[in-house]
Amino acid sequence: MNLLEVKNLRVTFATETGQVQAVRGVSFSLGHERLGIVGESGSGKTMTGRAVLRLVRPPGRIEADAMTFDGRDILHAPEREMRALRGKRIGMVMQDPKYSLNPVMTVGRQLTEGLRLRDGLGRADAAAKAIAALEAVQIRDPRRVMDAYPHELSGGMGQRVMIAMMLIPEPDLLIADEPTSALDVTVQAEVLSILDGLVRDRGMGLIFISHDLRLVARFCDRVLVMHKGLVVEEIEAAHLLEARHPYTRGLLNCLPRIGGPRGPLPVLDRAGI
Amino acid sequence: MTGIPVPSPRSRLLPLLGQVALGLGTLAITLLGLLLITFVIARVVPTDPVLSIVGERATPAQIAAIRDKLGLDLPLWQQFLIYVRDAVQGDLGNSIRTGQSVTSEIARYFPATLELATLGTIFGTLVGVPAGVLAATRPGSIADQVVRVVGLMGYSMPVFWLGLIGLLVFYGQLDWVAGPGRLDPTYDMMMEFTLTSYTGMILIDAALNGAWDVFGNAVSHIVLPAGLLGYVSMAYISRMTRSFMMNELGQEYITTARVKGMPEWRVIWVHAMKNVAVPLITVIALSYAYLLEGSVLTETIFAWPGLGSYITDALFAADMPAVLGGTVVVGVAFVTLNMASDILYRLVDPRARA
Structure with a gap:
């Protein structure tokens, strides 16, 4: 059985100008593996992570067809049960320790x-x-x-x-939301290797949220590419660099290469996505 | 990189001592400035201290003698030095109305104000902080609206009107509390002649003497004016608490506490409150200082023999030494409170200690 099962997850914010959907129907399942979620700012990757913990602040609302953790329904579980789960079995590391x-x-x-x-x-x-x-x-x-x-x-x-x-508390699932984005490059590597070792040793499930494609390709087993609240591509991390979807390709094309041409970097082409 | 020196708890307190010393230095300079201002005011206002002592029919020789006695013929800077020297020794001159030393008069009036303002601040904090937290944790709810409207009323209704209505209802109609003054006359006599006065604050003195009937009567007298001042300070404290708390609850460390599975009461009252306390200390200190100096209207309505009514009466009698003495005492109280809140602030916020 999978550790985490998410079906058609939606996160909606009621604002004065109407409903804003941050996550518009995301489905994935996770075993004891490392799942990367990549995407630009505002693609809904952070909200997906927080929705799993049911920690979206009002006026945000979480809806889904199903959301289970270790066979337990965490969509409808009472808050008390969620608290027990959070402290003990699911953890989250956030972007900036400051x-x-x-x-x-x-x-x-x-x-x-x-x-x-x-x-x-x-x-x-x-x-x-x-x-x-x-x-x-x-x-x-x-x-x-x-x-x-x-x-x-x-x-x-x-x-x-x-x-x-x-x-x-030795959780079964760790959500790492851009855990190294606020750190210097050298420190990034140290923190990642620590995280890597711990997750491997304890056989935890890991959701690694990042906007760094190369990092995710190296660090995870499987990758979800998110755009505008939707998953546009799911792919084995090892094959990320050969991704087909035009959005993923667009993201990849924007990466600078050492030794590559020094001209301006290509800009993401949003037409046709 | 992991070997960054982290100060031990003992060495954290040392800089705090330095800051206390620095604070005392600032205190001294501020007070010197305050004395300079009151000194200048005393020389500038068109009242003649000599005339008010000798009366209108004095001979020039008498006037000259008094002028000489008061040192008014000396150069101004010398007069100022003498004024500062006397003030430091606790001598603020003699009241023109009563001829008594201003210091000893204030020593009788100030405890009444201190007692009232302190109780008012305690009321205001005990009610205002929970009310603000309640409003912040349920924004837009009925509780939030009630706190907001009640607070707005405390802001906008004049104190003297509220005081009169309070007296009319709770003293006049319902007879739940005692009326104006600090004590009923009989208890006042007891206080004066049979009990030892330690602080001048009746509640404390009566308790120390074990005179619980006097204590009860004093409570009955102070409850209404202190409740009134407490309401005004509650209005301010609850509003500020609400906005501080809303701000803290949006911070990321709150999410961390929730991820750790902490119960909601702990998230609010421990994690957020410790951060809210930092700016709140300043707010409470300011509101306390405001009550210490600004309760003139309340003291007038409740015939409360405090510093506010002392200064007002002195003002109407053109009793400049008394007015300025009172001003100096209010200034000292204000600066002291500010310094105390500064120190407390650093105790609560480790970032301010560095």
Whole structure:
């Protein structure tokens, strides 16, 4: 059985000028594999990720024909059940640790609150687990990082903390929403390899949301290409560079190549898409 | 890169001490400026302190003698230095009406204002913050509308009118509370002659003396004016809380807390509230300062012998030392509150400590 099954997912925002559909009918299924979702800004890839967690803020509305996680209906599940699922079995890493970590709480408190509140662990046990999680994301001085506030960390460290926080409950599914877009290129590689190792070791399902085609091609097993709230192409990651769909081809053509001609890059041709 | 030095908790507090010292320095400079202004006002206004002491039929010799005694023949800068020296030693001159030292008079009047404003601020915060949070978490709901309308009324209805209506209804008609003044006359005598005064604030003094009947009577007197001031400050605090909370709830770290499966009360009251507290501290301090200096109308209506009515009475009697002494005290209270909120702000927000 598949880990996650999504059929005809729609995310709609009621605005004063009428309904805006951010996601207009997306279907996919996911096993214990890495699924990449690529697309431009506004293509609905982030909203797809958040809809799976049922974390679309009002006035956004989630609709689907079916949405199941591990055989459970997560479209109609009561909020209490969703909370249990979120904390424990589905995690999400967001784009910029500058905003996704609470600025006025120490890293230690943010890492341990789930363990203490939900699992009822004592202070020392929770701290030990958190420190182990920080070591797992290759932070060398975990004890001091525990006492630090997010603004005292670099972007790369912040993102490792975020990953550690999401992996503490050992989820079955991790949604990584542009986890490296806010980081320097060198740090990107480090964070990706950490993420890669952890997902591989624990056999998690991964939804990797990105606008970086090459990255997704290298990092994932399968890729969904989204455009204007729809999936325009689903393809094995290894074959992404040979994609047929005109939109995907258009995106690929816009990538600069080392050693390629130095002229202006082609612009995405939106006619006929 | 992972070896970035992170300060230990102990070393976090050290810069805070430096900031307290810096704050005290600023405080001193601000107060010097305040004294300069009150000094200049005292020299500029067309009241003659000598004349108001000796009366209209004094001989030139008497006038000269008093002028000399008050030091009015000295150069201005010398007068100012003397004024500052005296003020620092707690001497703000003598009231022209009563001939008593302004400092000792203010020491009697100020606690009444402090008691009222403090209670009002506590009311305003205890009601205003939850109301603002409720409105922010259900925007557009009936609760939100109620909070908004009640707040708007607190903004727009004149305090003296509300005070009179309050007295009419709760004292005159329903007889739920005691009327104007701080105590009934009998309890006032008790307070004056049989109880020890520690702070000048009746609620605290009565409690310290264990005189619970006096305490109860004081509560009955203070509830209406404090509730009124609390309502005004609640209107302001709830509006600001609502907008701060709305802003924080849109932040990404809130999504993180929800992804972690945190219950909604914790998302709002721990994750968001810790961030809302940062600007809210300044708002509450400002509203507190406003009540300390601005409750003249309330004090008048409730015959509350506080600093506001002291300054007003002094003003009508052209009692300049009393007016300026009161102004200095209000200024000191304002600057002190500002500094306190600054320090508190840094305690709550780790980013402001660096």
